[in-house]
Amino acid sequence: MSVVFAVAETVNLRGDGGRVPLEDVLIFANPIAGRGRGEALARNLEARFKGDGLGARVLMDRPGRLLAGDVAGPVRAAVVIGGDGTLRAVADQLLKLRPDDYPPLLPVPLGTANLMVRHLGFRWSTPQLVEGISNAVLARRVRMLDAGRANGRLFLVMVGVGIDAHIVHELDRLRQGPITFFSYLAPAVMTFRDFDFAPLQVTVDGREVLSREPGVAFVGNVKEYGAGFPVLPFARPDDGLLDVCLLPCRTRTDLIRLFLHAAAGEHFLSEGAVYLRGREVTIASDREAPVQMDGDPVGHTPVEIGLLPVQLPFIVP
Ligand SMILES: [Mg+2]
Structure with a gap:
């Protein structure tokens, strides 16, 4: 049985008991992805997410050292711009969190092979890239997948x-x-x-x-x-x-x-x-x-x- 499920509007409870949408999006980008286009895309996404009413933080060059403070609040998604190596590095960092706190990963390749993107079924096209990513984050359909370890x-x-x-x-x-x-x-x-x-x-x-x-x-x-x-x-x-x-x-x-x-x-x-x-x-x-x-x-x-x-x-x- 497939485990695709939609989190229609995930909510968290703040101190005032009010229901507010999960709002932060973390944007990880490999600065050399796509010959430097990674950073430009990250900045475009940051602006787009803010326009969508979400918080956004760009973490350039940081997949290898996610800080505890980066995921202190509710995180709607972790967008990862780069190849499979960048995605793995970010995923490796998420594993340090409690499983309930793992933000869902959204990999975006940029001029690099990304086997996982292909597997997930995304066909990103450059003209609508920012809009497509924004839509995917807003819809936030999440699928839980196994991950492996080989020699640690x-x-x-x-x-x-x-x-x-x-x-x-x-x-x-x-x-x-x-x-x-x-x-x-x-x-x-x-x-x-x-x-x-x-x-x-x-x-x-x-x-x-x-x-x-x-x-x-x-x-x-x-x-x-x-x-x-x-x-x-x-x-x-x-x-x-x-x-x-x-x-x-x-x-x-x-x-x-x-x-x-x-x-x-x-x-x-x-x-x-x-x-x-x-x-x-x-x-x-x-x-x-x-x-x-x-x-x-x-x-x-x-x-x-x-x-x-x-x-x-x-x-x-
Ligand atoms: Mg299997």
Whole structure:
């Protein structure tokens, strides 16, 4: 069952007992998002929210250090301008609050890939961006979603070990300036040329489900993925479980076959593929294999993955 629900007009009780709308909107912006357009958008939003009769505070460059005073009063929403990394940093800060106090998150990408925005179903277009965000905050439809931790770090979408992780590690090593679709081209070609799949050992809830088999492993919470096809097609973001997809792959020929299957959305049917759900997943390998979380390079195996005991609120269209 879906848990989308609308908070039609959330109210709080002030000292005088009067009912007033939740009113503050926090605006987090990565100052370098969209080549500096992040700050301009944050200021435009601040003015718009004030025009809407809400309070607004812009917290530039602060996702990594939310202060207790920032959420001392009622907060209607936390707008996060930037990529998945900025969103994760803000979410990580919210987790320091009491769960009842988590403001719902509204991620807004700006020239950066944002897998979570895609998942939530927002299709922001530049001309109506400010108006669309304002409408979403006023409507405040909230959906509670699971969030994961891998090696102590928060992730919202997916953890990958294998070729995708190689590509994002390689991209990180080569990159200069903002990432575009074409930035992935050279790392992808190099990864395909050089990649030697590490044998992976995968355990789900204490049971070994892959035993020293070379391949690719995806563990996550939502379907969508940057590659444009759902890597975890059966994932539900609110079921308290992680979806796990393991794709054995020994050779480049296997990899091509896997890629073709994936393009058809049938990778989980390929030979030897394992698809299951669980709460605790560990991925180890004899030699270090790169790990990506939500599309960012984050270290190497071994990696321990689980869900947080709390869910995070997100504003949905
Ligand atoms: Mg799930």
